[in-house]
Amino acid sequence: MAKKGHGWRFRKGRVLNDETLIAARPAEPAAPPPANAGATPMMQQYLEIKAVNADSLLFYRMGDFYELFFEDAEIASRALGITLTKRGKHQGDDIPMCGVPVHAADDYLQRLIGLGHRVAVCEQMEDPAEAKKRGSKSVVRRDVVRLVTPGTITEEKLLDPAQANYLMALGRVKGGDEPSLALAWIDISTGIFRVAATSADRLLADILRIDPRELVMAETVYHDPALRPVLDALGRIAGPQPTSTFDSASAEMRLTRFYGVATLDGFGQFSRAELSAIAGAVAYVEKTQVSERPPLGRPERDDESRSLFIDPATRANLELTRTLSGNREGSLLKAIDRTVTGAGGRLLAERLTAPLTDPSVIAERLDSVSFFLAEPSLRDQLRETLKGVPDFARALSRIALNRGGPRDLGALSAGLTAAREAAGLLGARDLPAELRAAVEKIEALPGELAAHLDRALADELPLLKRDGGFVRAGYDGELDEMRALRDQSRRIIAGMESDLIEETGIRSLKIRHNNVLGYYIEVTANNAQALNGSDEAKARFIHRQTMASAMRFTTTELAELETKIANAADRALGIELGVFERLVAEVVAASDALRAGAAALAVLDVSAALAVLAETEDYCRPQVDDSLDFHIEGGRHPVVEQALRKQLAEPFVANDCDLSPAESAKFGAIWLLTGPNMGGKSTFLRQNALISVLAQMGSFVPARQVRLGVVDRLFSRVGASDDLARGRSTFMVEMVETAAILNQAGERSLVILDEIGRGTATFDGLSIAWAAVEYLHEHNRCRALFATHFHEMTALSEKLGRLANVTMRVKEFEGDVIFLHEIGKGAADRSYGVQVARLAGLPPAVVERARAVLHELEEGETTGKAARLVDDLPLFTAAVRQEPEKPKKPDRLSQTLAGLNPDEMTPREALEALYRLKEEAGRQRS
Structure with a gap:
């Protein structure tokens, strides 16, 4: 479609580029723009602004469009699928x-x-008419008003309601044997600001726990070869910033300026590395938000010792928030999420990714769930109220950043109203500590602000403040008058006309309007004497125009009314914008209380949602303490159980697990799990790890009974994958992850290992697995589940006192294997791999040959067996050439059975037939 005021055309179209290639393209800065010698004034302005923002795509405002030029245009056209055109030379x-x-x-x-790009938004800072006053060739002033990056977005359409949007900064301070490291992370959309110390060996795990959308660090840190493995694992979310912005020495000055305080004494004590990370995060926020200041909370320390350590491989294997393919569907979070608010969904995800290690705090969370489980009616009322709570923490952020509109104010108003209702439902109850603290924060919300917003805002609100109409009628007298003039000018003029007729007695008097005179009073020439016959009349009625048969006048009142009518719309909008700014100022002043109230509502939502989960899925309350117990009765996999019920309408087979120390033992047990493929070993391993995660996040768990001593570190090595980009085979990845477990696990750890050693030769793999189990038992002394197909390892139970053999039970029936998915004591004598291969659909000839090879290998020593098997080649010749078996002649018993029709037999006939069949069967046996 043609764009007004330009000699070029803009069309939306398609590009032929493969979008997968676009998505895989790293977010590299565009090339610097060409020199601006000889450029038009407008292009000179563009090039100057682009030079300052070379690492971002520049959205250059021109009227109703954002335009991109040069390489920015080429990148955007490929990424967005829009037509690339040209403008001038x-x-x-x-x-x-x-x-x-x-x-x-x-x-x-x-x-x-x-796709990982950053965008600089360049707006027109003046009206084009103002620019023309400086000369016909003057260019409208423009400037970048914000940088839009993955970690700093606040727009509702760009954010996932149930997922935090973190910007993270990595601070490093050199000194001592190893540099000190710290992470600071901010969610600009909600004001969350946290900081934590870390170390090189757990850096990747800590970053993945927070799961930031963007990670910034000093250039020197970014280019440090020692950190390259971590940055490669993170991909394009990491990027460098000027080293000066991470200076811990100037951090205090930066923070005091940002928060408008004289000293940081009230913020708590931070290490130099933590100050470096905090300063880097704040500097990046200031850079991207330009002149606006988001309402960030003060940085709070996140104590690493209070949360369960989960390494990156374990976090991926357990699929806590996303599956291995990157989807939320199929993850543990999706299976347990019953929240009804966006803030509640984010808090649930935060708790799931950082389970606690303090039994007293875990108990407080479980008390909250128990309360709502015991009060279903109250819980349902509360959840119905919470459904009406908008995401007012994010609305607050948009308002403070001058990106909010009337609907954001409306969200705050609705949120405050719902918060009062929630507090009213719970206020008079005897509440657990966590819920009581939440209610107190809600009750501390500013009631006068809620009342003011309710009084000021209309019921129906526009998206943009410039549209007007968002202030409630009756709130401002002058605004009501302006609206009346704007919307009811004809009625007001008619009223004045009626008053003048009554006053002058001239029945033919009219108030009319034209584009030359505006509003005027018109009377016939015969009646004009009444309006200009005396000095008093002349003083009031001012002559404007004489016509052949009429005369026209005006009055001071009519002229003022005309001015008011002409300016009413602009004046009404101006009054509304003034009201908006005053309301925004009140909201920003109360931002601390509003953030706290929003967080409190999220706590109520999560507690009530977990109670619903426990009730609908039949979960039990776990007993969590400081012991080394790990006793689970009737444990179930929370994700698989729901999938079976939904897809196959089948029940999940529950199993017990007891890794608790025996009376004579000081440390927890190790279970060596054997059994067939498809028997459920991996599911059993994962479900016990997930039950421990759920218990320590403060949730009820899928089991009949659970007694759990706090796990401080959780390790899982389940599944097979390679890392070709780093030159690692599947077996190498397996060994690296196993090494990390053996080097870090302690007596309070829970270790889940599946099929260690399967990626190499049989004896190599058996040796590694054997040694790993011995090391877990003697050195790590942790609670562990170790699944293997090396049945020889079951002999270790005679040597290792805390090792117990368990197996997945199966049944064989007429050559088929039936998986019972039950755990029992003892060891499996075989893996049933050939039966599983047959179920998978391998050709019958392959299956039969496999049976023969297996039988040959299982007969005594294997020495020389392989050579003899090779002599049998070609393997499938006999199977291929074998003629089909001739159908057997039916025996008399089969013929007798075939002749029976049970539906037509009397009970006596059926009994007689049964005796005949028994007699025939006896003859055949003899």
Whole structure:
């Protein structure tokens, strides 16, 4: 479609580039723009602004469009699927160009941010009419008002309601044997600001626990070869920033300026590395938000000792928040999420990714769930109330950043109203400690602000403040008058006309309007004497125009009314914008209390949601203490159980697990689990790890009874994968992950290992697995589940006192294997791999040959067996050439059975037939 005021055309179209290639493309800075010698004034301005923002795509505002030029345009056209066109020339070459409409910019920003790009938004800072006053060739002033990056977005359309959007900064201070490291993370959309010390060996695990959308660090840190493995694992979310912004020495000055305080004494004590991370995060926020200041909370220390350590491989293997394919569907979070608010969903995810290690705090959370489980009616009322709570923490952030609109104020108003209702439901109850603290924060929300917002805001609110109409009628007298003038000018003029007729007695008097005179009073020439016949009349009625048969006048009152009518719309909008700014100021002043109230509502939502989960899924309350117990009765896999019920309508087979220390033992037990493929070993391993995670996050768990001594570190090595980008085979990855477990696990750890050693030769793998179990038993002394197909390892139970053999039970029936999915004491004598291969659909000839090879290998020593098997080649010749068996002649018993029709037999006939069949069977046996 043609764009007004330009000699070029903009069309939306398709590109032929493979979108997968676009998505895989790293978010590298665009090349620097060409020199601006000889450029038009507008292009000179563009090049100057682009030079300052070389690492971002520049959205350059031109009327109703954001335009992109040069390489920015080429990148955006591929990423967004829009037509690349051109505008004029620069240094003799065409200037590539593409653009997006301002009103739809959020949609395009979402796609660019999703691909890892950063965008600098450049707005017109004055009206084009103002620019023309400086000369016909003057260019409208423009400037970058914000940088849009993955970690700093606040737009509702760009954010996942149930997922935090963290910007993280990595601080490093050299000194001593090893540099000190710290992480600071901010969610600009909610104001969360936290900091934690870390170390090189757990850096990746800590970053993945927070799961930031963007990670920034000093250039020197970014280019440090020692950190390259971590940054490679993170991909393109990591990026460098000037080293000066991470200076711990100037951090205090930066923070006091940002928060408007004289000293940081009230913030607590932070290490130099923590100050470096905090300063880097704040500097990046200031850079991206330009002149706006988000309402961030003060940085709070996140104590690593209070949360369960889960290494990156374990976090991926257990699929806590995403499956291995990256989907939320199929994850533990999806299976347990019953929250009804976005804030509640984010808090649930936060608790799941950072389970606690303090039994007293875990008990407080479980008390909250127990309370709502015992009060179903109250819980349902509360959840119904919470459904009406908008995400007012994010609305607050948009308002403070001057990106909010009337609906954000409306969200705050609705949120405060719902918060009062929630507090009213719970306030008079005898509540557990966590819920009582939440209610107190809700009760501390500013009631006068809630009342003011309710009084000021209309019921129906526009998206943008510039549209007006968001202030409630009756709130401001002058605004009501302006609206009346704007909307009811004809009625007001008619009223004045009626008053003048009554006053002058001239029945033909009219108030009319034209574009030359505006509003005027018109009377016939015969009646004009009444309006200008005396000095008093002349003083009031001012003559404007004489016609052949009429005369026209005005009055001071009519002139003032005309001015008011002409300016009413602009004045009404101006009054509304003034009201908006005053309300925004009140909201920002109360931001601390509002954030606390929003967090308290999220606590109520999570507690009530976990109670619903426990009730609907039949979960029990775990007993969590400081012992080394690990006793689970009737444990179930929370994700698999729901999938079986939904897809196959089948029940899940529950199993016990007891890794608790025996009376004579000081440390927890190790279970050596054997059994067939598809028997359920991996499911059993994972479900026990997930039960421990759920228990320590403060949730009820899928079991009949659970007694759990706090786990401080959780390790899981389940499944097979390679890392070809780093030159690691599947077996190498397996060994690296196993090494990490053996080097870090302690007596309070829970270790889950599945099929260690399977990626290499049989005897090599058996030797490694054997030695690993011995090391877990003697050195790590942790609680562990170790699944293996090396049946020879079951002999270790005679040597290792805390090792117990358990197996997945199966039944064989007429050559088929039936998986019972039950755990029992003892060891499996075989793996049933050939039966599983047959179930998978391998050709019958392959299955039969496999049976023969297996039988040959299982007969005594294997020495020389392989050579003899090779002599049998070609393997499948006999199977291929074998003629089909001739159908056997039916025996008399079969013929007798075939002749029976039970539906037509009397009970006596049926009994007689049964005797005949028994007699025939006896003859055949003899």
